[in-house]
Amino acid sequence: MSPTAAKEWPLIAFTLLSQIAVGAFWTLAAAHLFSWEARVRGENEFLVLPGLVIVAALLVAAAALSFFHLGRPKRAVFVLANLRRSWLSREILFELAFLAMVVLLAFFSRRRAEPMALVQGAYILASLFGALFLFSMSKLYMLRTVPAWRGLYTPLSFFLSALLLGPLAAAAGQERLFAFPERAYAFQDVVGISALAAVALIVLMSLLFTPRIGFLGTKTATLLEFPAQRIYPLLFFRLLFLAATILFIALYHDVERGALMRLAFVSAGAAEVLGRYLFYAVYSRIGV
Amino acid sequence: MEQQTWVRQYAFYFDSSACTGCKACQVACKDKHDLPVDILWRRVYEVTGGTWKKEGGVWVPAVLSYYLSMACHHCEKPICGEGCPTKAIYKRDDGIVMLETLACIGCRYCEWACPYGAIQFDPASRVVTKCHFCYDYLALGEPPACVSACPMRALDFGDLSELRKKYAGTREIFPLPEASLTEPALVIKPHRDAARASKDTAEVANWEEI
Amino acid sequence: MSDDGLIKKKLEAAPMRRRSFLGWSSFFGGSALTSSKLAKKLGLGPRAKSAPVLQEASAEAKMIRTGCPSHNCGGRCLLKVYVRDGKIVRIEGDDRPNDGVEDPQLRPCVRGRAYRRRQDHPDRLLHPMKRTGRRGEGKFVRISWDEALDKVASEMKRVKETHGNTAIYVPYGTGSYNQINGRQTAQRLMNLFGGSLDFYNSYSWAAISCATPYVYGTNVTGNQRQDWLNSKYILMWSWNPAEMRDGTNSEYFLKKAKEKGAKLVCIDPRMTLSAVGLADEWIPIRHGTDAAMMSAMAHVMITEKLIDAGFIKTHCVGFDETQMPPGAEGAESYKDYILGSRDGVAKTPEWAEPICGVPKKTIVRIAREYATAKPAVLYQGYGMQRRAYGEQVVRAGCVLAAITGTVGVPGGWAGGIALQAPDGGPAWTVFPTGSNPVKAKIPSFLWTEAVLRGKDMGPTDGLVGAEKLGTNIKMIYAVACNALINQHANINRTAKILADEKLVEFLVVQDNFLTPTGRFADLLLPACTQFETWGVADGWKYGDEVILMPKVVDPPGEAKSDYRICADIAQRLGLGDAYTEGRDERDWVAWSIEFFRKQRFPNVPALDEFEKSNIGVYSVPVTKPAVAFAEFRKDPMNHPLPTPSGRIEIFSQRLHDLNKPDVIPAVPKYIREWESPFGPEAKKYPLQVVGHHYLATVHSTLDNVDWLREAWPQRVFINPLDAEARGVANGDQVKVYNDRGATLVRCRVTKRIMPGVIAIPQGAWWDPDEKGVDRRGSVNVLTSERWTPLAFGNAQHTIMAQVEKA
Numbered sequence A: 001m002s003p004t005a006a007k008e009w010p011l012i013a014f015t016l017l018s019q020i021a022v023g024a025f026w027t028l029a030a031a032h033l034f035s036w037e038a039r040v041r042g043e044n045e046f047l048v049l050p051g052l053v054i055v056a057a058l059l060v061a062a063a064a065l066s067f068f069h070l071g072r073p074k075r076a077v078f079v080l081a082n083l084r085r086s087w088l089s090r091e092i093l094f095e096l097a098f099l100a101m102v103v104l105l106a107f108f109s110r111r112r113a114e115p116m117a118l119v120q121g122a123y124i125l126a127s128l129f130g131a132l133f134l135f136s137m138s139k140l141y142m143l144r145t146v147p148a149w150r151g152l153y154t155p156l157s158f159f160l161s162a163l164l165l166g167p168l169a170a171a172a173g174q175e176r177l178f179a180f181p182e183r184a185y186a187f188q189d190v191v192g193i194s195a196l197a198a199v200a201l202i203v204l205m206s207l208l209f210t211p212r213i214g215f216l217g218t219k220t221a222t223l224l225e226f227p228a229q230r231i232y233p234l235l236f237f238r239l240l241f242l243a244a245t246i247l248f249i250a251l252y253h254d255v256e257r258g259a260l261m262r263l264a265f266v267s268a269g270a271a272e273v274l275g276r277y278l279f280y281a282v283y284s285r286i287g288v
Numbered sequence B: 001m002e003q004q005t006w007v008r009q010y011a012f013y014f015d016s017s018a019c020t021g022c023k024a025c026q027v028a029c030k031d032k033h034d035l036p037v038d039i040l041w042r043r044v045y046e047v048t049g050g051t052w053k054k055e056g057g058v059w060v061p062a063v064l065s066y067y068l069s070m071a072c073h074h075c076e077k078p079i080c081g082e083g084c085p086t087k088a089i090y091k092r093d094d095g096i097v098m099l100e101t102l103a104c105i106g107c108r109y110c111e112w113a114c115p116y117g118a119i120q121f122d123p124a125s126r127v128v129t130k131c132h133f134c135y136d137y138l139a140l141g142e143p144p145a146c147v148s149a150c151p152m153r154a155l156d157f158g159d160l161s162e163l164r165k166k167y168a169g170t171r172e173i174f175p176l177p178e179a180s181l182t183e184p185a186l187v188i189k190p191h192r193d194a195a196r197a198s199k200d201t202a203e204v205a206n207w208e209e210i
Numbered sequence C: 001m002s003d004d005g006l007i008k009k010k011l012e013a014a015p016m017r018r019r020s021f022l023g024w025s026s027f028f029g030g031s032a033l034t035s036s037k038l039a040k041k042l043g044l045g046p047r048a049k050s051a052p053v054l055q056e057a058s059a060e061a062k063m064i065r066t067g068c069p070s071h072n073c074g075g076r077c078l079l080k081v082y083v084r085d086g087k088i089v090r091i092e093g094d095d096r097p098n099d100g101v102e103d104p105q106l107r108p109c110v111r112g113r114a115y116r117r118r119q120d121h122p123d124r125l126l127h128p129m130k131r132t133g134r135r136g137e138g139k140f141v142r143i144s145w146d147e148a149l150d151k152v153a154s155e156m157k158r159v160k161e162t163h164g165n166t167a168i169y170v171p172y173g174t175g176s177y178n179q180i181n182g183r184q185t186a187q188r189l190m191n192l193f194g195g196s197l198d199f200y201n202s203y204s205w206a207a208i209s210c211a212t213p214y215v216y217g218t219n220v221t222g223n224q225r226q227d228w229l230n231s232k233y234i235l236m237w238s239w240n241p242a243e244m245r246d247g248t249n250s251e252y253f254l255k256k257a258k259e260k261g262a263k264l265v266c267i268d269p270r271m272t273l274s275a276v277g278l279a280d281e282w283i284p285i286r287h288g289t290d291a292a293m294m295s296a297m298a299h300v301m302i303t304e305k306l307i308d309a310g311f312i313k314t315h316c317v318g319f320d321e322t323q324m325p326p327g328a329e330g331a332e333s334y335k336d337y338i339l340g341s342r343d344g345v346a347k348t349p350e351w352a353e354p355i356c357g358v359p360k361k362t363i364v365r366i367a368r369e370y371a372t373a374k375p376a377v378l379y380q381g382y383g384m385q386r387r388a389y390g391e392q393v394v395r396a397g398c399v400l401a402a403i404t405g406t407v408g409v410p411g412g413w414a415g416g417i418a419l420q421a422p423d424g425g426p427a428w429t430v431f432p433t434g435s436n437p438v439k440a441k442i443p444s445f446l447w448t449e450a451v452l453r454g455k456d457m458g459p460t461d462g463l464v465g466a467e468k469l470g471t472n473i474k475m476i477y478a479v480a481c482n483a484l485i486n487q488h489a490n491i492n493r494t495a496k497i498l499a500d501e502k503l504v505e506f507l508v509v510q511d512n513f514l515t516p517t518g519r520f521a522d523l524l525l526p527a528c529t530q531f532e533t534w535g536v537a538d539g540w541k542y543g544d545e546v547i548l549m550p551k552v553v554d555p556p557g558e559a560k561s562d563y564r565i566c567a568d569i570a571q572r573l574g575l576g577d578a579y580t581e582g583r584d585e586r587d588w589v590a591w592s593i594e595f596f597r598k599q600r601f602p603n604v605p606a607l608d609e610f611e612k613s614n615i616g617v618y619s620v621p622v623t624k625p626a627v628a629f630a631e632f633r634k635d636p637m638n639h640p641l642p643t644p645s646g647r648i649e650i651f652s653q654r655l656h657d658l659n660k661p662d663v664i665p666a667v668p669k670y671i672r673e674w675e676s677p678f679g680p681e682a683k684k685y686p687l688q689v690v691g692h693h694y695l696a697t698v699h700s701t702l703d704n705v706d707w708l709r710e711a712w713p714q715r716v717f718i719n720p721l722d723a724e725a726r727g728v729a730n731g732d733q734v735k736v737y738n739d740r741g742a743t744l745v746r747c748r749v750t751k752r753i754m755p756g757v758i759a760i761p762q763g764a765w766w767d768p769d770e771k772g773v774d775r776r777g778s779v780n781v782l783t784s785e786r787w788t789p790l791a792f793g794n795a796q797h798t799i800m801a802q803v804e805k806a
């Protein structure tokens, strides 16, 4: 009677969408914070609005989907009751805080709010909340009784998902975000390279951790012992590889980048969905 | 029934050396709490392992087997409750770990955490459920339903420190987790075969029954 | 249970929970949240202002102590049932204080605990029904009681007129022993009606109850169980009391014996619940070969002089050539057989090893342990005798007790069926069936023979009371019986016989459910359960108590007690008053209690007092357990056994005189079974099958109870070595088959069974698909109708089969 991965689709959706949202927001924040000309910044402020709206929408969608995980969604308000001890409570707290900040920033952006320092401060604070959100999200899985989830793998994979998919998502929608194509181009360079780095890290980390996964549970040993699921890790790596290849082409060949970036996002996204499925599949606890 | 003196931590005693795995305890609990199929607040694990060897012309067993009748152990460090976002899980003064189903949102987080499989999701009420030590019977001075059910008289209950005084026992027995993880309120008299059981030599053999 | 229903119900059941909720809600700062509209909307309901007074769930319910329904389950236990609004809402066990060895609580087993799920089962038979389709098709239509009862009465008259009373048969059926329900009520009806064909022996103990008296002259060969605490060594041979109980508390007494230092050893092809929970050691043995191991043990004892020569000399006959009975002086003695002086085969451990699959050094060790750890018990379970030459192994075990001199001493054990000293123990049925004008009796297992060729059946077919039966069975009235189909051997054969309307012309089945036997009924009559009528029971095999079983709830639908149904039929035959003698169910219970008073329990309270006390059980503490044959042991001359020689007959002249030495030798011998791993049949069907008794059920009773099937699913147990050889993994659906039938069932691959042996617990309801392949794991599609040579008993544990992945 242990939860099986297939039943965890609401959590797969919740975690990934949230991570995309946080990662995309970080990208926006970076774009904002590192744009130096006030005029450009002003342009961006205006144009960044759709991005913020999308981030907020992603967060709301993620939260909505997570309700499908709950047996009693109507009682979800109770979830904040245990901030003192429960990482799950904290996760939701930080999610709400993050969402509030994103909405606030969207408001600022619409009003072209001044002074800039306040807006920048808000970006920084929001980014921090996003990080805390992801941190508590990973913390809640790091149960002492679930060795496969307990280690660094969990936070690393959650943050890397955000760092891979978030910027890619932003880059995929870049035309709308930047007034000046050359800036967009530079931005894509940064995003592309960091995404490549993220892929490399994910692959490395998965290779490092997979053999150890689930080693302690009484019931199941390693992932590779599920014959039906043996195919998934392979697919996971292939999809990541595909995403990397596409990115590589986009970055170093003279091609129309927009479509390729979107393609890279889709294949990296597919890889991450699989990866997250596997994450839940290796659940296996100490004891009985 | 002797009047219970003040109890700091209610606990179960389980004599694995005398348990036949008959499951009277399991079903007594189901009857008392009207539990549907698939929910077992008390469960009986069969641990089996060892080998068969050919000696001369015949197969000779070096097989080990024993049972563990397990409920919630009302741990002193209930990991189930640590993460519960709604505080639906809390510890009473007498050590009983209670689960307030009215407050439960059914996130099943506690189910992931409990290393004893004590917490089980009820698809009908869509919340998790678990053993509450028959606190209603305790208040009446009666033993929990499972304890008085055992035809082998292999179960007992009482204050943890009293039980420890009354019976020599352990909490470390394969395949239970290290006791330090949750400090279960449990005293087990191990079956003779338990000494030979480990992850390499034995396994829970009756998952389909649990 | 739906949704909030469960929570609500639990809340109702345990008001305390509300208080605990307050504890939780205080987190939100008192009642801020909980008294809000939101809280109400969320279904948190009105909250108690202060902690409610604690109230026990069942406080509003009425608690009645009663016996667990008296099936053929191996025990008789005391329940506390809680009744609310005409429904049993909870079942608990015996709670009498002073739970000790002398008078222990009669704690129910898992089946009794789960009984509500049978009692309130949606499939209960509620109305009389008559067959519409072909016989056995299982199609029925509801009819009135009047139509049903008129039909039974008219068919009884018709069959009586055309074929005679001997053509009517009330078959073996062990569903109820509470006096008021059960087959005995129908037997009384038939006896008043001019009689019906009777049977003797049982599916349980045919061989052991027949063979034991050939050694001891009686079946009362057992000590009271508390005496096990005086033993130093207990060989649990084919004995699994943790699962089949063998009297409530047998497993508990064994635990106590162990605590006092006895060593317990289980000899069984399966590492049973007893082997794990009771024994110190498990010795797997190929089933059907125990007599070989016992003979080899005798060889060790004889050659190592571990026998009690003095006791043999004074108390036994036929051990060696010095003590052969007159007229058989030159015959082969037991010692001759063991040493091989006649047949040239010494029954050494080396000889036994390849037969039994037990290493010779183990045989030697067990022989020494048993012979020297005085006093010792060699307990013979009934599994070892429900098989091809079941009589031999029974006698072989008794002889080991005899030659080691453990008979008639505290802590010892004579072996055999071991009904308890001094009086044979429980009576089971005291309801007066009256005497049967038809004197002919068939062995219980041979009823299909009587259906097919009863006309010609005579003593060679086990017929007693008549030289010839003279008629086939033409009408069957089956009450509390699933042994026409499910529990009888070779279901596919029996199904064909019953489907033929020219053979059995009228078939009534009276049960709580539409069982596989019921499928073949022409008329189905709904009997109430034992909670729904009055009853009284004494123990199963052992016991020193009377358990009162008051009616606790009303029957559902139109169900009635077996007694009432039979009384109503009697009424239609003009035998109403003769049948009831003016008594209703409760009056017969009063009558039965008076019977118990005269028979074994002079101080049992009369019914009114018994009922009023709500004690449920009257028990006699056993302070000095009786020891069988104690007087014979002390003074064999003045207290001879009721055998022809007055002594323990290791050699039986009566058997000698039968002159069938190959199948009924005069001294107990190992005889290779007609289906075994050693014959040509093993090529096609290499696996031995045992259909053991399972904790999930009482035979087929309770097979439909979900809590029990959750705990003990139906499956075939198979050793990893055999599974691997067949490409079968744990949990796979497999087909188990032989020439007689096939069954589909999931497998449990387990090291707890010896290689070459598989086990399919008996009792699962036969469920054939269109091709006749059973889909439920009903072991009796594999068993054979062949009977044992001396007892004419069932040999349902003698099976060879093959397994393949389905």
Ligand SMILES: Nc1nc2c(c(=O)[nH]1)N[C@H]1C(S)=C(S)[C@@H](COP(=O)(O)OP(=O)(O)OC[C@H]3O[C@@H](n4cnc5c(=O)[nH]c(N)nc54)[C@H](O)[C@@H]3O)O[C@H]1N2
Residues within 6 Å of the ligand: C072, C073, C074, C075, C203, C204, C205, C237, C238, C239, C240, C243, C244, C245, C246, C267, C268, C269, C270, C272, C285, C286, C287, C288, C289, C290, C381, C382, C383, C384, C385, C386, C387, C690, C691, C692, C693, C694, C695, C696, C697, C698, C699, C763, C797
């Ligand atoms: N749970 C439960 N208990 C019951 C019943 C029930 O249906 N369910 N039925 C009751 C009734 S009516 C009866 S008659 C008794 C029956 O009681 P038994 O006849 O004693 O029960 P079985 O399970 O047939 O056999 C007992 C053990 O003997 C083993 N065995 C079988 N054949 C052999 C053999 O040849 N040699 C050896 N050494 N072992 C062998 C089996 O593996 C099993 O573990 O049980 C009673 N108790």
Ligand SMILES: Nc1nc2c(c(=O)[nH]1)N[C@H]1C(S)=C(S)[C@@H](COP(=O)(O)OP(=O)(O)OC[C@H]3O[C@@H](n4cnc5c(=O)[nH]c(N)nc54)[C@H](O)[C@@H]3O)O[C@H]1N2
Residues within 6 Å of the ligand: C071, C072, C172, C173, C174, C175, C176, C181, C182, C203, C204, C205, C386, C479, C480, C481, C482, C483, C484, C486, C487, C488, C510, C511, C512, C513, C515, C527, C528, C529, C530, C562, C691, C692, C693, C698, C699, C700, C701, C762, C779, C780, C783, C796, C797
């Ligand atoms: N292969 C194999 N077959 C076996 C055995 C074995 O070891 N192996 N064991 C044999 C043995 S020992 C026995 S005793 C027989 C038992 O065989 P049966 O005597 O047929 O026993 P059950 O299968 O319990 O069937 C009893 C029926 O009575 C019904 N019943 C229960 N209570 C009542 C009641 O109060 N009134 C009425 N009218 N009906 C009621 C039940 O629903 C059930 O259908 O099986 C034998 N069959």
Ligand code: SF4
Residues within 6 Å of the ligand: B071, B072, B073, B074, B075, B077, B078, B079, B080, B081, B097, B113, B114, B115, B116, B117, B118, B119, B130, B182, B184
């Ligand atoms: S056994 Fe599990 S559910 Fe019970 S208190 Fe301990 S951790 Fe919590």
Ligand code: SF4
Residues within 6 Å of the ligand: B083, B084, B085, B086, B087, B088, B089, B099, B103, B104, B105, B106, B107, B108, B109, B110, B111, B127, B128
């Ligand atoms: S399922 Fe219920 S009890 Fe368990 S953690 Fe979630 S809210 Fe708490």
Ligand code: SF4
Residues within 6 Å of the ligand: B028, B029, B030, B032, B041, B042, B071, B072, B130, B131, B132, B133, B134, B144, B145, B146, B147
């Ligand atoms: S104490 Fe009560 S609730 Fe807990 S397992 Fe025993 S019977 Fe069930």
Ligand code: SF4
Residues within 6 Å of the ligand: B018, B019, B020, B021, B022, B023, B024, B025, B026, B044, B067, B069, B149, B150, B151, B152, B153, B154, B155
């Ligand atoms: S009732 Fe007793 S003997 Fe039976 S499984 Fe439970 S603890 Fe073990």
Ligand code: SF4
Residues within 6 Å of the ligand: C068, C069, C070, C073, C074, C075, C076, C077, C107, C108, C109, C110, C111, C112, C113, C245, C248, C698
């Ligand atoms: S042994 Fe028999 S009487 Fe006792 S509880 Fe079990 S089924 Fe009922």
Ligand SMILES: [Mo]
Residues within 6 Å of the ligand: C072, C203, C204, C205
């Ligand atoms: Mo039986």
